[in-house]
Structure formats: C-alpha cells, structure tokens
Amino acid sequence: MVMEMCLPQEVAAAHAVSPGILTIDFAALQANYRHLCQRAAPSSVGAVVKADAYGLGASLLAPLLYEAGCRHFFVAQLEEALALGPALPAYVRRFVLNGLFAGTEATCADAGIVPVLNSLEQVSNWAALAAARGERLPAVLQIDTGMARLGLSDAELNRLSASPETLEGIRLLYVMSHLACADDPENAHNIYQLRRMQEISRLFPGVPVSFANSGAIFLGGAFAADLARPGIALYGGAPHVGEVNPMRPVVRLDVRVVQIRDVPAGCSISYGGTHITERPARLATIAAGYADGLPRSLSNRGAAYFGQTRLPIVGRVSMDTTIIDISALDRDTLEAGKLVEVIGPNQSLDDLASDADTIPYEILTRLGRRYQRTYPHSCALDPASASAC
Numbered sequence: 197m198v199m200e201m202c203l204p205q206e207v208a209a210a211h212a213v214s215p216g217i218l219t220i221d222f223a224a225l226q227a228n229y230r231h232l233c234q235r236a237a238p239s240s241v242g243a244v245v246k247a248d249a250y251g252l253g254a255s256l257l258a259p260l261l262y263e264a265g266c267r268h269f270f271v272a273q274l275e276e277a278l279a280l281g282p283a284l285p286a287y288v289r290r291f292v293l294n295g296l297f298a299g300t301e302a303t304c305a306d307a308g309i310v311p312v313l314n315s316l317e318q319v320s321n322w323a324a325l326a327a328a329r330g331e332r333l334p335a336v337l338q339i340d341t342g343m344a345r346l347g348l349s350d351a352e353l354n355r356l357s358a359s360p361e362t363l364e365g366i367r368l369l370y371v372m373s374h375l376a377c378a379d380d381p382e383n384a385h386n387i388y389q390l391r392r393m394q395e396i397s398r399l400f401p402g403v404p405v406s407f408a409n410s411g412a413i414f415l416g417g418a419f420a421a422d423l424a425r426p427g428i429a430l431y432g433g434a435p436h437v438g439e440v441n442p443m444r445p446v447v448r449l450d451v452r453v454v455q456i457r458d459v460p461a462g463c464s465i466s467y468g469g470t471h472i473t474e475r476p477a478r479l480a481t482i483a484a485g486y487a488d489g490l491p492r493s494l495s496n497r498g499a500a501y502f503g504q505t506r507l508p509i510v511g512r513v514s515m516d517t518t519i520i521d522i523s524a525l526d527r528d529t530l531e532a533g534k535l536v537e538v539i540g541p542n543q544s545l546d547d548l549a550s551d552a553d554t555i556p557y558e559i560l561t562r563l564g565r566r567y568q569r570t571y572p573h574s575c576a577l578d579p580a581s582a583s584a585c
C-alpha cells in the first residue's frame with residue numbers, strides 16, 4: 197500500500213493503539229542529501245548518523261543516504277559504528293568521531309571502521325596496532341581550531357610536527373576540525389577557525405580536509421573543504437538559526453487526544469497550578485509528555501495545532517501527558533482518539549525547538565520510543581515495488 201504524506205486522521209485509524217504518530221519522510225531525507233551535495237560541490241558530502249541518526253533510526257536511514265550517493269558515514273561511538281555495519285556495503289566508510297578508548301583499537305580495525313584520532317595518545321595507540329599488525333591503518337586526525345572539545349591542541353600539534361614518525365603506520369584519510377558557531381553566519385569565529393584550519397592543513401600536504409557541518413556548508417566556498425559532515429540539515433533542521441530554512445521537513449509528529457473537558461474560570465491546571473483559567477475553557481489532554489520528548493520547558497509556552505488553529509499548551513508538561521487549550525475550535529471538532537499536530541506544516545521542528553528554548557537537535561534526539569513510526573515513502577526501500585511510488 198502506498199501511504200500518502202499528511203493524512204494523519206486516516207492513519208490514526210490504522211494505528212489506534214499508539215499515543216502518537218511519528219512520520220519520517222524518506223524522500224525528503226534523500227532530497228536534503230542531494231541539496232547539500234549541490235551546495236557543497238565540488239566537495240564530497242558524508243552523513244552524520246550519530247545518536248541513531250538524531251533519533252530517527254540509523255539502520256533505516258543510512259541505506260537511504262547510501263542510495264542517494266553517500267559513501268561516508270559518521271557516528272560518535274565505536275558501538276554505533278559496529279551496529280551500522282550490516283546496514284551498509286562493507287566498502288563504505290564508517291568514522292567514529294569521538295575516537296577510541298584505549299583497548300578498543302583492534303575491534304575497530306577488525307570491523308574496518310575508521311577512528312577519528314583526537315589526542316596524541318589515540319594516535320600512538322592506533323600506530324602501535326598498525327606496527328603490531330605490520331599494516332597501515334586508516335584514520336582521521338582531528339585538530340581543535342577553537343572549540344576546546346575534541347582534537348589535538350596547538351601544543352599537541354607542535355609535538356606531532358616535531359616528531360612526524362608518530363604517524364608511521366597510519367594512513368591519514370583526512371585532517372578534520374569542527375566549527376563552534378557555524379549556525380551563525382555573522383560570527384567572526386567562523387573565519388578565525390577557517391584560517392586556522394588552512395594553516396594546519398599545510399602541515400599535512402596531500403591530505404584532504406573535512407571541516408563543514410550543516411551550517412558551514414551554507415557559509416560558502418572554502419568552508420566545505422574536501423568532505424562535509426552534515427547532520428541536522430539532512431533531518432530537516434535549519435542550518436542557520438533564524439534564517440529561512442532551505443531544507444525539506446523530514447519529520448512530522450501527531451499526538452492523540454486522550455480526554456477532553458470543560459473547565460470554569462479560575463481552574464488550576466496541571467502540576468503546581470502554574471496556569472489558572474481566566475475564563476471558562478475547553479481543554480484537551482494529549483498523550484505525550486516529557487518522556488516522549490516534549491520538553492518540560494514547553495510548559496505554558498508551546499502549542500499544538502489542529503488545522504491552522506493554534507492550541508496553546510496550558511500548565512506544566514507532565515511525563516505522559518500535556519494539556520492544550522482547544523477553546524478556539526468548534527465544540528465537536530476534536531474528540532478522544534483524534535490527532536493534533538506537534539511538528540508539521542503549521543509548526544516546524546525549528547519552531548518547536550525555539551518555543552522550548554532549545555535546538556532542533558535536542559528535540560529530535562529525545563523523541564520518545566512510544567510513537568508509532570510511519571514511513572510514507574517506504575516502498576522506495578523495496579526496489580521491486582519502487583515503481584508504485
């Protein structure tokens with residue numbers, strides 16, 4: 197069956213047991229990958245699929261990105277890279293951004309996974325394994341250019357330059373660094389980090405550079421370097437905060453109404469009674485709370501939508517439920533079991549994040565496990581039925 201996008205009420209009937217429906221649009225994901233490739237050209241573009249592809253399902257999405265042309269996949273941890281193995285052809289590169297804990301080098305090498313080496317200690321452990329095996333082992337070397345998070349410091353880089361034999365046995369695929377402020381094109385720190393990266397790359401002649409995340413791809417020219425590493429933009433988040441988002445939305449979230457009630461003026465709502473009704477109101481309790489990834493910071497701030505009608509969240513978000521004021525709707529519009537939009541055409545992922553005083557990354561990675569997940573273009577996964585799409 198081919199399921200059309202955005203038919204939540206019909207879909208609702210099919211999944212009546214779930215508290216909400218998380219729709220992940222495969223075609224939009226692939227379109228976003230291709231769009232990023234155009235923007236970054238002639239650079240190559242990988243995909244960051246750490247934290248289970250920002251909560252959306254790495255084993256599911258990585259093959260779609262592969263199909264769209266991606267050959268470089270980045271995760272944060274070795275465990276994630278191992279889990280991703282069966283989803284991708286063996287020749288496709290899997291990189292571990294956080295590097296390796298001492299003692300895990302052999303596991304990494306055996307699986308054909310490429311570590312990002314973030315310290316001299318990691319470099320020498322990887323080189324030691326290469327020497328023991330009499331092989332050259334591939335790696336990425338990360339240099340910190342202004343974030344103080346991961347990668348060699350200036351002092352470590354000087355030590356490495358003074359004794360280049362430390363890298364013996366290591367085949368450097370890329371030198372990389374990460375930008376701290378790429379979501380803000382006006383920030384002068386971007387140019388500072390780019391210049392620093394350009395100086396550093398001269399120390400590694402012939403070694404390609406990986407530099408850009410999503411935001412940096414949209415900073416233009418030199419930022420894309422040889423291999424970009426976008427994450428959030430693939431999943432529909434805005435590369436630059438507060439600007440028009442050029443990416444297609446990938447995620448839609450609709451949550452079911454559990455109960456509706458009428459309350460008088462002066463009614464105290466939810467934990468702590470932080471909202472008192474000023475006039476009689478009609479309220480709906482919906483089946484998602486902070487355990488499902490609706491941040492508690494949305495209390496008395498965010499909203500859900502029904503059609504284009506904004507339905508403000510009233511009172512505190514609780515673990516499994518949130519209360520919205522539906523007084524703006526005609527009386528019989530909503531009933532228990534129907535769906536309201538939390539992320540969708542009327543309220544983007546970025547809007548929801550901004551209301552919650554957070555970033556789309558945090559919203560996505562916390563979306564709970566209790567939603568029914570649907571894939572409107574899932575027939576694309578099965579080449580045999582692809583013509584039906």
Ligand SMILES: *Cc1c(COP(=O)(O)O)cnc(C)c1O
Nearest residue numbers: 244293374409410425426427428
């Ligand atoms: C998470 C991460 C990325 C992806 O960043 P986005 O802003 O999601 O595009 C790229 N590189 C590194 C080192 C990261 O940690």
